[in-house]
Amino acid sequence: MLSRVVTAAVVLAGCTTSAFAWGAAGHEIAATIAQIHLHPSVFPKMCEILNYTSTNPNEPQCHLAPVATWADKLRYKMRWSGPLHYIGAVEDHPSQTCAFPGPRGWQGKYGGNVLGAIRNVTNILEDSVYYSEAGRMNFHSDEMENEALKFLIHFMGDMHMPLHLTGRDRGGNSQKVLFSHRQTNLHSLWDGLLIAKALRSVPRKYNHPLPAPKIEYALRGTIYDSYVRMIMWEGVLGKWEHEVPGWLTCPSTTRSRSISLAFPTSLAAFWEQTLLVWNRITGGGVMDTDDDLICPYYWATPIHALNCELVWPKALDEPPYNNHTRLVNADAHQHQCGSESPANELAQVDSVGRFIGGAPGGPYLELDTPQYSGVITKQWIIEKLLAQAGIRLAGVLNYLFADIEDPEEAKLWRSGQGLRIHV
Template sequence: MLQKLITIATVIAGCTTSAVAWGAAGHEIAATIAQIHLHPSVMPTMCAVLNYTSINPNEPQCHLAPPSTWADRLRFRMRWSAPLHYIGSKDDYPSQTCAFPGAHGWEGKQGGNVLGAIRNATNILEDSVYYSKEGKTSALQYDLANEALKFLIHFMGDMHMPLHLTGRDRGGNSDKVLFNGRQTNLHSLWDGLLIAKALRSVPQKYSRPLPSPKIEYALRGTIYDSYVRMIMWEGVLGKWQTQIPEWLECPAPRSRSLSLSFPLSFSSFWQQALFLWDRVMGVMDDTDDDLICPYHWAQPIHALNCEIVWPKALDEPPYNNSRLDGASPHSHQDCASPAVELAQFDKAGHYVGGAKGGPYLELDTPEYSGAISRQWIVEKLLAQAGIRLAGVLNYLFADIEDPEEAKLWSQGLRVDF
């Protein structure tokens, strides 16, 4: 019997240009971890909001993983949403300086970034839950909730990719590097290559089912199932178990009151949401409250850009002249499925994609990719994304009447296996 699994936070991979963070595998892994941690009452409500059978007709059992990549699959129809996948500070220049945001504030439109998008999606869903309980849910509100929920699942994954918290060199897209002697860029390396290489190195023992029905139920027979089992067994239920309550903490409560309402124009509701956000919330700190705090959660993730993500050697000869110019902000190579992402590596875990070139900095080294692997940095980020997403979803949708039971779940002390 697995013990003390955190199940709620609060009361509670052919590639195309994209503007998102983790590749398909990363988003699906984070969403799978989130599903493992959901209160039992949450999935039926969420699956109804997602209208799951209509978006996944070939997969009858409802899962969070497939909707987690929805915002990427429809990106060419939603170009206005591109800035919502990332955030950048005007004073930020890793690895030399990490400012979040710094004296001159954020780049772009106020609130039009991943932190503001998480807050907006949460607010829309809060309104939806309220109207549903009052028996006043309209077709438009249902559609708003459906889209907001898919955005929320995706944006919580985006926020946990460090290079989507910095605007330098388009989040590393402009910085050519080598991986196993093959050319890529810093953003793509973090977006999917580190995860794909890790999938090739999962111990075989994790290919067998674990004594946890809840973990097994959340898996879908994918290429990353063993990786999720390993993260759960050795990370969430192992080395990070005592840290997880800290992952879910938010600062002291702020004064915040916001209820978004929309005219009957479904196609532009996110633009309307951002407009209202600018007028009502003002500064970015107000994305946070005592239950959901994307800015607070993102700060240590952003700090990783100076600690390990951005190599100092990229600012030194001969590698400081290897940048690309002219592409759109934060665009990168995003593979269509986890299987395509994994196919970039041979069975020995060596990257075989990309052309050779240079001189570019080699990052498939013990000092760089080796250190990231040994410290379980990517795995921890994926686990944090999943557990925090579960916390937000449980806060929104969990049906818990007993105050003592709610307290146990809110403190992450509920044993559910």
Template sequence: MRPTLLKAYAVTAAAGLASLPGALAWGAAGHEIVATIAQIHLHPLVLTEVCNILYPGSGVAASEGEPPCYISRVATWADQVRRQPQYRYTASLHYIGAVDDHPSQTCTFPGEGGWAGKTDANVFGAIRNVTGVLEDYTLGMVDHARAEESMKFLIHFMGDMHMPLHLTGRERGGNGAKVTFDGRVTNLHSLWDGLLIAQALRTIPSNYTRALPAGKSSVDIESHLRGTIYDPYVRRLMYEGFGTEVVLGRFSTEYDDWLSCPAVEPSSAWSTAQEMLGIQRTKDEARWDDDVLCPYNWAKDLHKLNCDLPIWPRELDEPQRKHAALAISAREEVHDEDEFFESYAAGRRPRPHPDLVELDTPEYAGQIRAQWIVERLLAMAGIRLAGLLNGLFLDVESLNSTSKFPILRGV
């Protein structure tokens, strides 16, 4: 890992469509939105390098007004291949679960029982590993094929880590927790994978269906959009979230800190001082985190949402709710955005399930919308992905030659 480069050259900014793909993890739309936000914040030279890795031998080069590629096209690759024999080992790399974690009653990270599964066979270890492979690639120690695979995994795993239900093992991250949403039976994981995003897409103000006028953003957004149903969502997230040089966005006072990691100082003097202050660096933290890439520390606050929002409704632990959930057939569940939209379009009335917890309410979905929880998670994942890639592939000469790009963190 090159912490100096990763820290110093992470670049960001202050700042009738294609059909929606089916849901995977974060949903295909969620993963592609994360990748699009990351691409908007990539230095042009870094984007070209990333595209050359993802599409080897294609000689990608940006046409006027177009990027050399769209990294969102590979954002769901890791989900698509994990059932293939050669990639079955990656199934556990999309999530992590603590043994004694039980939201919304108890959110432990990880607690005395530690983590479920094999050491490092989780999303934290995966992010650390594939980032290390890409670092080795920049040093000429890894071939192109392995770098391409690792790039695809990194793009996907950074999205997975920012979906809080990927950070708890209870009910397989909510897959076994049946609820209703607008009366339609689904499960908690599917709701967060895509149905909340699908609902948000139906309420985007019409002005975001058109390209943002000049001056509405301090970075190029439009060239990185590829004509998808979520383009208006990205425009709104960028404009209202990151703001402009004259308009304060929802994230304006916080996104600087999204790449921050706790200082890691190996000296014995520092370690002694930490011990005196009662600060202990856990084995997990030492294994997965450094002062630039720290998935363990990033995820601690994300995991808290399972209890603090709470993402995991406390009502699910009521005895009558548990009994009702067991009686629901899997065939009644809505799992992805396409089903959700089709159900609305066809005017199908859902079968009543009053004993299940309804989550399309002002207290649940309404609070998530009002606090921009989903949008913040998607933006955070995109910024961190961009920061890592910029740090890996941007050198001092390139930075000096394009000083118009603001620096997220200085040396």
């Protein structure tokens, strides 16, 4: 029988608009979990694309966490990429109405959202692998492959933050709430505050070595070291062990596996063209992002449902909490930014896990309660979402880059179960 084996910045309410999910540490946690599940043959190809070099013989070939927030850090240079971090349906209004997408489809441009973005960057990398293996000229430059891989790592994390799957009140950025008597907004709460509290509450006992030795070098000393070990020990190879293969399941479709694109004159033009070509081919439909191996819409659907089931409290649409003035922004659909420094997350929490700050105005709904944050903690909601993001990212990367001759071994790695080989 298999032995049981086995990161985060607070988003400030007054921050300038952009599109962050999970904050820095959340993205790094998901990327670290992904790296734990990567086949060894993936690293040389992935590191070559990322242009990673190291002179330290004890350091792993490369690590995903440092590039997990790249798409957010350079957002001001890539303003066109903002809508690619989230998606919203026209009729969606949790907790009252849950539409994903509903009869009138998505808000914004067809394909210009996180689901279409995951499909697009995966296609680019898939094409590049095909060209390389076939000895043919690659239409995509090294720089484009580099950006596509970093986008994929980031977008997979974005997709697993429920409020990045609804357009209501800018993904919750305009919805003021309290958390431990501190005024914040619903998006910020899920971006960083819930993870910050989780990091504070992880017992120190979670220091057992992981089954992937190369990850130890990068993990030790991070603020999420114990947290990742807890998720792995108690979750992935604990309570969720038999669920993990289902996390990578996709319904059968007849969709084409790959789209090849001509090479435009600039990176920005390339990504714009990618969206336009995607729109012409798929028409922006619901399931057109999905195939039998990679299916972001199918994976995102139950995550979106959490907005009505738990994330968006019904009380926010009832007196007295539905009468206060909300935050205003010129772009009503833009999601808001998070901190770029994981260390900032714990700076907002005192020694017993209470958040620092007052709450003028209101009234605002307190969400650090047994009925809200208590349920999230008890049911391991955040931990499961981060684990799913990591394992699905690993599944896609293993599919793209793993060099495995044995069909059964290949099936194991691409189903998220590659760790069984090492345990």
